[in-house]
Amino acid sequence: MKNLENLVLRIWRQSGPDDPGRFQSYRIDSISDEASFLEMLDVLNEKLIGEGLEAIAFDHDCREGICGTCSLMIDGQPHGPQRGTATCQLHMRKFSSGETITVEPWRATAFPIIKDLIVDRAPFDRIVEAGGFITATTGGAPEANLTPVPKPVAEAAMDAAACIGCGACVAACPNGAASLFTAAKVSHLNLLPQGQAERWSRVEAMVETMEQYFGSCTNHGECEAACPKSISIDFIALMNKDYLSAKLKNRALISRT
Amino acid sequence: MSPERKTKKAPAKKPAAKKPAARSSPVRPSPRVVLDAKIPPGPIAEKWDNYKADMKLVNPNNKRGFKVIVVGSGLAGASAAATLAELGYDVHVFTFHDSPRRAHSIAAQGGINAAKNYRGDGDSVQRLFYDTIKGGDFRSREGNVYRLAQVSVNIIDQMVAQGVPFAREYGGLLDTRSCGGSQLQRTFYARGQTGQQLLLGAYQQLARQIGLGNVKLWNRSELVDVVTIDGRCAGIVTRDLVTGAVQSHAAHATVLATGGYGNVFFLSTNAMACNITAAWRAHRKGAYFANPCYTQIHPTCIPQADETQSKLTLMSESLRNDGRIWVPSREGDDRSPSQIPEAERDYYLERMYPSFGNLAPRDISSRAAKRAVDSGRGVGPLKNGVYLDFAAAIGRLGRDVITERYGNLFEMYERITGEVPYEVPMRVYPASHYTMGGLWVDYELTTTIPGLYAAGEVNFADQGANRLGASALMQGLADGYFVLPYTIGNYLAPMLNKPIPGVDHPEFQLAEQAASTRFGNYLDIRGSRSPDWFHRELGKIIWEHCGMDRTAAGLRQALSDLPALYEEFKTDLRVTGDGASVNQTLEKAGRVDDFFELGMLMCRDALERRESCGGHFRSEYQDSEGEAQRDDANFAHVAAWEFTGDPMKAVRHKEELKFETIHLAKRSYK
Numbered sequence: 058m059k060n061l062e063n064l065v066l067r068i069w070r071q072s073g074p075d076d077p078g079r080f081q082s083y084r085i086d087s088i089s090d091e092a093s094f095l096e097m098l099d100v101l102n103e104k105l106i107g108e109g110l111e112a113i114a115f116d117h118d119c120r121e122g123i124c125g126t127c128s129l130m131i132d133g134q135p136h137g138p139q140r141g142t143a144t145c146q147l148h149m150r151k152f153s154s155g156e157t158i159t160v161e162p163w164r165a166t167a168f169p170i171i172k173d174l175i176v177d178r179a180p181f182d183r184i185v186e187a188g189g190f191i192t193a194t195t196g197g198a199p200e201a202n203l204t205p206v207p208k209p210v211a212e213a214a215m216d217a218a219a220c221i222g223c224g225a226c227v228a229a230c231p232n233g234a235a236s237l238f239t240a241a242k243v244s245h246l247n248l249l250p251q252g253q254a255e256r257w258s259r260v261e262a263m264v265e266t267m268e269q270y271f272g273s274c275t276n277h278g279e280c281e282a283a284c285p286k287s288i289s290i291d292f293i294a295l296m297n298k299d300y301l302s303a304k305l306k307n308r309a310l311i312s313r314t
Numbered sequence: 315m316s317p318e319r320k321t322k323k324a325p326a327k328k329p330a331a332k333k334p335a336a337r338s339s340p341v342r343p344s345p346r347v348v349l350d351a352k353i354p355p356g357p358i359a360e361k362w363d364n365y366k367a368d369m370k371l372v373n374p375n376n377k378r379g380f381k382v383i384v385v386g387s388g389l390a391g392a393s394a395a396a397t398l399a400e401l402g403y404d405v406h407v408f409t410f411h412d413s414p415r416r417a418h419s420i421a422a423q424g425g426i427n428a429a430k431n432y433r434g435d436g437d438s439v440q441r442l443f444y445d446t447i448k449g450g451d452f453r454s455r456e457g458n459v460y461r462l463a464q465v466s467v468n469i470i471d472q473m474v475a476q477g478v479p480f481a482r483e484y485g486g487l488l489d490t491r492s493c494g495g496s497q498l499q500r501t502f503y504a505r506g507q508t509g510q511q512l513l514l515g516a517y518q519q520l521a522r523q524i525g526l527g528n529v530k531l532w533n534r535s536e537l538v539d540v541v542t543i544d545g546r547c548a549g550i551v552t553r554d555l556v557t558g559a560v561q562s563h564a565a566h567a568t569v570l571a572t573g574g575y576g577n578v579f580f581l582s583t584n585a586m587a588c589n590i591t592a593a594w595r596a597h598r599k600g601a602y603f604a605n606p607c608y609t610q611i612h613p614t615c616i617p618q619a620d621e622t623q624s625k626l627t628l629m630s631e632s633l634r635n636d637g638r639i640w641v642p643s644r645e646g647d648d649r650s651p652s653q654i655p656e657a658e659r660d661y662y663l664e665r666m667y668p669s670f671g672n673l674a675p676r677d678i679s680s681r682a683a684k685r686a687v688d689s690g691r692g693v694g695p696l697k698n699g700v701y702l703d704f705a706a707a708i709g710r711l712g713r714d715v716i717t718e719r720y721g722n723l724f725e726m727y728e729r730i731t732g733e734v735p736y737e738v739p740m741r742v743y744p745a746s747h748y749t750m751g752g753l754w755v756d757y758e759l760t761t762t763i764p765g766l767y768a769a770g771e772v773n774f775a776d777q778g779a780n781r782l783g784a785s786a787l788m789q790g791l792a793d794g795y796f797v798l799p800y801t802i803g804n805y806l807a808p809m810l811n812k813p814i815p816g817v818d819h820p821e822f823q824l825a826e827q828a829a830s831t832r833f834g835n836y837l838d839i840r841g842s843r844s845p846d847w848f849h850r851e852l853g854k855i856i857w858e859h860c861g862m863d864r865t866a867a868g869l870r871q872a873l874s875d876l877p878a879l880y881e882e883f884k885t886d887l888r889v890t891g892d893g894a895s896v897n898q899t900l901e902k903a904g905r906v907d908d909f910f911e912l913g914m915l916m917c918r919d920a921l922e923r924r925e926s927c928g929g930h931f932r933s934e935y936q937d938s939e940g941e942a943q944r945d946d947a948n949f950a951h952v953a954a955w956e957f958t959g960d961p962m963k964a965v966r967h968k969e970e971l972k973f974e975t976i977h978l979a980k981r982s983y984k
Contacts, residue, residue, distance in 0.1 A: 091619035111891035186525030190518035198475035205486025215479040
């Protein structure tokens with residue numbers, strides 16, 4: 058264990074949605090390299106309260122990299138410099154003494170800033186509400202082992218289902234697209250036998266809801282690099298394929314009427 | 315307790331006294347509450363069927379006329395809300411998170427138990443029932459636990475239908491593994507992220523109902539009071555965490571699914587925002603609080619690394635399927651683990667509990683770890699851990715198998731500690747994780763306030779004095795999916811076409827004023843210490859005296875230190891910022907305030923329970939081998955506390971536990 062000395066933090070402060078906001082610099086004299094990035098912010102906030110100043114507002118909760126509440130653009134990278142790691146699991150040993158670290162909220166039209174580093178990610182919920190589910194009302198489920206799920210299928214669905222809904226993919230995307238988030242949810246359910254009944258309506262509803270809020274995907278691949286769960290952009294291809302199929306099926310149905 | 319402190323205790327309630335409405339005293343413990351668990355008649359295996367056969371029903375067309383509030387969107391809350399909405403009720407869901415998907419159920423790693431017997435290893439409802447009662451050290455209610463074991467099988471069916479990607483065998487059938495306190499493989503899992511996948515399953519179902527307009531979601535909204543009118547729960551008062559606006563919500567029935575109070579220790583595996591406020595506000599309005607001293611200290615968490623640490627991270631119990639726990643045999647052995655030969659290692663769990671070995675239950679494993687560290691054999695830079703070693707399993711199964719089973723946990727460990735557990739053993743130490751105590755509920759999950767329900771970890775019902783691994787997810791989903799949707803109907807049916815008090819009722823107005831005043835006061839104190847500072851100090855006292863090892867003298871010390879620190883909190887708190895925009899310091903102040911009162915009740919409960927059972931270990935009551943010594947003659951009961959205006963003066967009531975099916979025995983895992 059050692060300490061980092063003389064860090065400068067440039068942190069985005071914005072009192073509310075209508076405030077234009079600005080960077081403000083803060084100095085951290087010394088911090089243990091065992092501290093997590095958010096614990097460093099806790100220490101800074103304690104110092105600010107001690108000085109009678111308002112603490113910096115930032116979203117966080119489980120601090121285990123699973124709830125998806127934390128965000129933060131750290132030196133221009135969503136969740137900071139460590140690959141496959143959410144901000145809450147980033148530790149100060151990844152930084153060095155004397156560094157200046159810039160901390161911003163997610164920047165995306167679909168995620169308006171609420172205060173300081175907190176943004177509103179509600180459009181993600183709207184996408185799931187549109188179709189990110191399997192309709193199976195409580196009580197009517199068949200015996201769990203009635204439908205075998207091949208192990209590779211279950212594993213692939215799990216790879217997609219690992220998404221924590223943090224929004225890093227949107228923040229990383231130059232277009233502010235939410236394709237990786239949406240594709241992860243679509244693929245998780247569309248891969249499983251249980252999800253087949255609603256496969257085509259699901260992908261249509263979710264993609265079209267996504268497009269109401271977010272930009273379009275142009276295959277930059279920034280999202281995959283930023284994802285704290287390393288979710289593959291292959292799922293975007295899977296989603297696009299299913300979306301296309303759904304549309305063709307609709308045409309076939311329309312031509313029959 | 316000085317009278318001065320008592321008057322000082324409720325400054326927030328002052329406006330209530332100014333009002334002419336005479337009925338509105340700030341604290342109204344419900345008179346003549348009888349602790350009737352309302353266990354249905356009949357043999358244990360038929361009780362739940364008998365209940366369902368006799369319960370009252372609400373016609374589908376009438377359900378829309380009943381409004382049900384659900385506070386919390388974890389496994390219990392989301393599953394209850396989704397199911398109630400599917401049935402047709404008008405459901406309103408409240409969460410302090412930005413999205414219902416964030417609740418801390420998401421962090422559960424290991425798995426969920428169910429008596430499916432897919433392995434053919436001899437599992438049954440009866441066996442899961444027995445294991446759970448024994449695991450809880452014979453301090454839970456037979457009727458409730460039997461029902462839990464019965465519906466466990468339905469949960470797996472429901473979650474598979476919902477699209478939860480559970481681990482599978484190559485043939486496509488569901489895979490299972492073991493968890494502590496059981497000799498069977500009944501734990502279903504989704505890698506090391508079972509809680510996440512189950513919560514997302516319940517969240518999806520809830521999201522569907524939100525999209526259909528059957529559920530109204532109130533996010534970034536925190537409960538700040540519970541309102542009772544004429545002895546029943548009339549609704550809640552919330553504070554909007556973005557605007558600070560305080561608002562009333564009236565309903566026919568209210569469900570609290572707000573989790574446990576492990577954060578009273580400050581350092582715990584709970585998420586940062588987990589708190590007791592909803593349950594505590596209900597307690598202050600007349601809901602009895604049961605067994606607050608039953609807290610679970612989980613044996614395998616990453617040890618504290620430094621003073622700034624804000625929380626501790628759990629390493630799943632499932633790791634003990636393949637990991638072996640050990641410490642050096644000799645005190646002060648500073649060699650690196652690879653240099654300590656087998657003969658100089660003490661695999662103490664395997665030695666002391668040969669039949670369960672590394673899968674001994676949590677309370678027992680935690681105490682054993684504490685003793686190993688206290689004896690000077692702790693490992694790591696701060697000598698505050700024990701090893702959890704995978705070398706043997708990697709040698710036997712190969713690294714790939716271990717990666718498949720625990721890959722994400724190993725990565726998590728590496729991120730936090732900078733060490734690679736494939737190469738060096740993990741270091742672990744016990745930490746506060748789960749709380750078995752909670753709001754007293756009957757068989758219908760009703761608190762002592764009619765119309766107010768408690769589901770999941772916030773109630774006390776099923777886990778006794780110690781919870782077994784993979785049973786929390788089971789209980790949350792059992793309550794939400796398969797119990798509440800029935801029992802709430804039974805309560806609502808007779809209320810058809812009877813008006814309920816609206817938010818313009820003076821009781822709601824008073825509660826709103828009291829909440830506004832309370833939060834205004836936190837801002838007005840302008841002292842010198844932050845809420846986090848007080849929380850940390852509070853946690854130290856509780857951990858020291860009401861943690862893994864409790865004594866009468868220590869608890870008395872805590873009961874003298876806590877009120878003093880609480881006084882300081884009320885006069886020296888500093889909250890910066892304002893009350894009209896996001897202010898996390900202010901949110902924290904409200905939560906810490908309630909943790910103080912709860913902490914006092916915990917210590918009182920621990921002091922009064924003069925026996926050792928499960929997670930409650932009183933040093934004075936142990937046998938010659940250092941195992942917990944229960945006192946069934948005097949303490950085979952639930953302690954349910956009634957609030958009387960001051961937690962130091964809460965009144966203890968008893969619900970005797972009747973064991974008709976199970977024979978009370980010494981709990982042995984040797």
